[in-house]
Amino acid sequence: MYTADMRELMKKVVETRSQRLGKDFPRMSPEEKIDVLNENHPDYTDKGFRVLKHGVNKGQRVPKELADLIEAKSKLENIDINLGKIDYDVDVLIIGGGGAGAAAALEADEKGAKVLITTKLRFGDANTMMAEGGIQAADKENDSPDKHYLDVMGGGHYTNVPELAAALVKDAPSAIKWLDDLGVMFDKEADGTMVTTHGGGTSRKRMHAAADYSGAEIMRVLRDEVRNKGIEVLEFSPVVELILDSDGKAAGAVLHDLETGRYLVARAKTVIMATGGAGRLHYQGFPTSNHYGATADGLVMGYRVGVELAFADTIQYHPTGVAYPAQIFGALVTEKVRSLGATPLNVDGEQFVYHLETRDVEASAIIRECNVKGKGLPTPSGGSGVWLDTPLIEIIHGEGTIEKRIPAMMRMYLKFGIDMRKEPILVYPTLHYQNGGLLIKENGETQVENLYVAGECAGGIHGKNRLMGNSLLDIIVFGRRAGKDAGEKYKSIEVKELTLDHIKKYSDEMKYNGVETDRVSPILLPSYTHGREEDEKN
Ligand code: MEZ
Numbered sequence: 351m352y353t354a355d356m357r358e359l360m361k362k363v364v365e366t367r368s369q370r371l372g373k374d375f376p377r378m379s380p381e382e383k384i385d386v387l388n389e390n391h392p393d394y395t396d397k398g399f400r401v402l403k404h405g406v407n408k409g410q411r412v413p414k415e416l417a418d419l420i421e422a423k424s425k426l427e428n429i430d431i432n433l434g435k436i437d438y439d440v441d442v443l444i445i446g447g448g449g450a451g452a453a454a455a456l457e458a459d460e461k462g463a464k465v466l467i468t469t470k471l472r473f474g475d476a477n478t479m480m481a482e483g484g485i486q487a488a489d490k491e492n493d494s495p496d497k498h499y500l501d502v503m504g505g506g507h508y509t510n511v512p513e514l515a516a517a518l519v520k521d522a523p524s525a526i527k528w529l530d531d532l533g534v535m536f537d538k539e540a541d542g543t544m545v546t547t548h549g550g551g552t553s554r555k556r557m558h559a560a561a562d563y564s565g566a567e568i569m570r571v572l573r574d575e576v577r578n579k580g581i582e583v584l585e586f587s588p589v590v591e592l593i594l595d596s597d598g599k600a601a602g603a604v605l606h607d608l609e610t611g612r613y614l615v616a617r618a619k620t621v622i623m624a625t626g627g628a629g630r631l632h633y634q635g636f637p638t639s640n641h642y643g644a645t646a647d648g649l650v651m652g653y654r655v656g657v658e659l660a661f662a663d664t665i666q667y668h669p670t671g672v673a674y675p676a677q678i679f680g681a682l683v684t685e686k687v688r689s690l691g692a693t694p695l696n697v698d699g700e701q702f703v704y705h706l707e708t709r710d711v712e713a714s715a716i717i718r719e720c721n722v723k724g725k726g727l728p729t730p731s732g733g734s735g736v737w738l739d740t741p742l743i744e745i746i747h748g749e750g751t752i753e754k755r756i757p758a759m760m761r762m763y764l765k766f767g768i769d770m771r772k773e774p775i776l777v778y779p780t781l782h783y784q785n786g787g788l789l790i791k792e793n794g795e796t797q798v799e800n801l802y803v804a805g806e807c808a809g810g811i812h813g814k815n816r817l818m819g820n821s822l823l824d825i826i827v828f829g830r831r832a833g834k835d836a837g838e839k840y841k842s843i844e845v846k847e848l849t850l851d852h853i854k855k856y857s858d859e860m861k862y863n864g865v866e867t868d869r870v871s872p873i874l875l876p877s878y879t880h881g882r883e884e885d886e887k888n
Pocket of ligand 1: 481482483484683684685686817819820821822
């Protein structure tokens with residue numbers, strides 16, 4: 351329910367609507383984009399970052415909260431793990447029960463591997479589940495993977511690892527077909543043609559969606575399929591450290607059974623890390639659209655065994671998180687709302703940015719409008735936001751469009767007495783995605799042999815900025831690639847003696863480089879207490 355003051359301000363939106371209808375706000379020039387990013391995007395300031403003192407990325411900057419976890423002690427530093435007692439012995443160990451982990455498991459299983467998925471919370475508690483607006487693929491006649499490639503590279507400011515971006519777009523049409531065949535209920539026209547829309551920075555309409563719960567729908571189907579295939583899944587069993595063998599190759603992991611408190615040893619010929627993102631680290635104090643378990647665990651554990659981080663200093667602030675009401679502060683307002691025509695407006699009811707700039711540019715323009723130009727709307731909890739003129743969607747596409755195309759959004763707001771079909775909504779950027787992560791090759795493997803990474807904890811694909819819908823795509827493309835490769839490679843692998851020696855080596859190296867810390871990582875769950883007591887208990 352809006353306050354009386356907000357309702358008063360809302361009148362400006364209604365007043366300017368007819369002049370805005372049918373007119374596209376001009377897009378920014380390349381120079382304007384550079385300026386708005388430099389001056390407003392949280393990645394382009396130094397304040398949220400510090401330089402790592404040790405390890406493969408020594409001397410490079412990462413967000414402070416991540417640096418603290420990378421330069422922290424292992425949970426196992428003072429715990430004796432009996433590596434002679436193997437609790438699980440598998441061909442492919444998959445760490446993480448989101449979309450990438452599930453896709454990898456299905457492909458490895460298809461190759462005949464004995465697969466184990468181990469996951470921190472429940473199977474499907476992942477950012478995949480939170481993705482709303484869709485998944486990109488160039489599978490229509492006016493489109494091609496080449497065009498998709500150019501958009502991906504442009505969105506990433508041409509910093510993306512070209513081979514990874516190429517793999518992403520090349521596999522995209524078959525990824526959609528795979529999901530469709532498995533039973534994902536994509537939005538289709540009566541003749542079966544997929545309904546596709548634009549996202550920020552796309553030159554063609556290639557966003558395939560299942561209303562505005564695309565990720566949940568994909569996860570539903572993948573999870574069912576994993577269960578139907580009889581693949582073993584351990585829930586509430588996060589990995590706390592990777593295990594190497596005496597040749598320095600990945601050879602398993604130590605799991606922490608959260609129910610019994612016991613540490614368990616999983617030996618594996620190949621390991622696929624698919625632990626997801628880091629939104630719950632709340633970089634620079636931002637709220638997040640991420641699920642509760644997004645705490646950068648994979649980055650921490652991968653770095654400890656020597657995998658390089660790529661673009662770890664580039665974070666995606668989704669332009670439209672909920673700014674009001676406070677109960678859902680920071681929750682995702684899918685980009686699809688803008689794809690369908692809703693435009694961002696300032697306190698005077700004026701549009702100040704084209705509604706589908708790439709995410710980093712769009713978010714920066716909103717931050718500038720609120721924090722520099724002072725043209726945001728104040729919220730009762732002391733923040734600010736800009737309007738997103740959602741009733742435009744019904745005007746442009748006809749009554750009933752919001753309920754049909756973005757029903758989850760509509761219901762989320764209705765719970766708080768806001769009918770987005772009739773009233774605009776208030777938004778502000780929210781921490782949504784880590785653009786970078788552990789550097790992978792095209793088959794998903796890292797520079798540590800037999801260790802693969804897929805999904806949000808992988809780095810290089812999106813460069814400095816990802817476009818909408820390329821994350822649901824990358825979890826499928828690189829999950830499948832990793833699963834297929836690991837599911838073949840294990841056949842020729844003989845695991846040598848297991849070791850956790852890298853923990854001591856890492857700790858010695860930290861001391862040598864002058865790192866002093868009382869922190870322990872991975873933290874596994876975020877702490878919302880004022881101190882860090884909870885983290886340390888983990
Ligand atoms: O790719 C995403 O992050 C996505 C689809 C988010 C959204 O706005 O719905």
